[in-house]
Amino acid sequence: MSRWLCFLLLVCAQAHAAPGSTRSDEIDRILQERGLLTQLQEVRHDVADRTTTLVSTAMGFLGVPYRRGGSNAETGFDCSGFVRTIFEQAKGLALPRRANEQAAATEVIDKKDLQPGDLVFFNTMRRAFSHVGIYVGDGKFIHAPRSGAKVRVEDMSGSYWQHRFNGARRVAGEDDPIEALANAPAAR
Structure with missing residues (x-):
């Protein structure tokens, strides 16, 4: 049921954004009657704020040297240590340590559905999910690439990256605002 409610809310949001649509007015009326319009707007802002915080936190580490097994800015990062640190600092989530474990612990999404803050995985060592980065939007990602970089x-x-792309994943936190909205009773 919660997935259907999320889908309905997204459809409603898209219809709401359609210019000159009389359906938009009808949808607004229905959402307002059920007390969902305000909740939808709050969720939209909350998701945007969390994504902005995650990407901003990651960008704050640009230029930190790569270090195999590294997991902090003082000594350097490897790819999975970088991702783990960003999610811990920005969202308070503890991801597994290795890239392949991070892939296994997150939700599979299509490449076309990537949003800033999602994880992107690559096969750089002749094995699946051997490298990970954080998608920042516009087809770009931030990562700790390799020794000497x-x-x-x-x-x-x-x-190079196109040929080695292994998949995209989404990290779902316990306090996911869309899930919380989907499970909330309708206001009357």
């Missing part, structure tokens, strides 16, 4: 933003459409 520093945390940086790269374009996923580059031939």
Whole structure:
């Protein structure tokens, strides 16, 4: 049921955004009667704030050197240590330590559905999910690339990354606002 409610809310939000639509007025009326319009707007803002915080936190580590097994800015990061630290600092979530474990612990999404803050995985060592980064939008991701390099933003459409792309994942926290809204009783 909660997935259906999320889907309904997203459809309503898209219809609401359609200019000159009389259906939009009808949908607004229905949502307002059920007390969902305000909740939908709050969820939209909450999700945007969390994503902005996550990406901003990651960008704050640009230039930190790569270090195999590294998990802090003072000594350096490897790819999964970087991702783990960002999610811990920005969202208070403790992800597993290794990239393949992070892939296994997160929700599979289609590449076309990527949103800032989602994880992107690559096969860089002849094994699946051997490298991870954080999607920042516009086809770009931030990551700790390799020895001798520093945390940086790269374009996923580059031939190296395009050829090695392994999949996209979404981290769902316990306090996911969409899930909380979906499980909340309708206001009357």
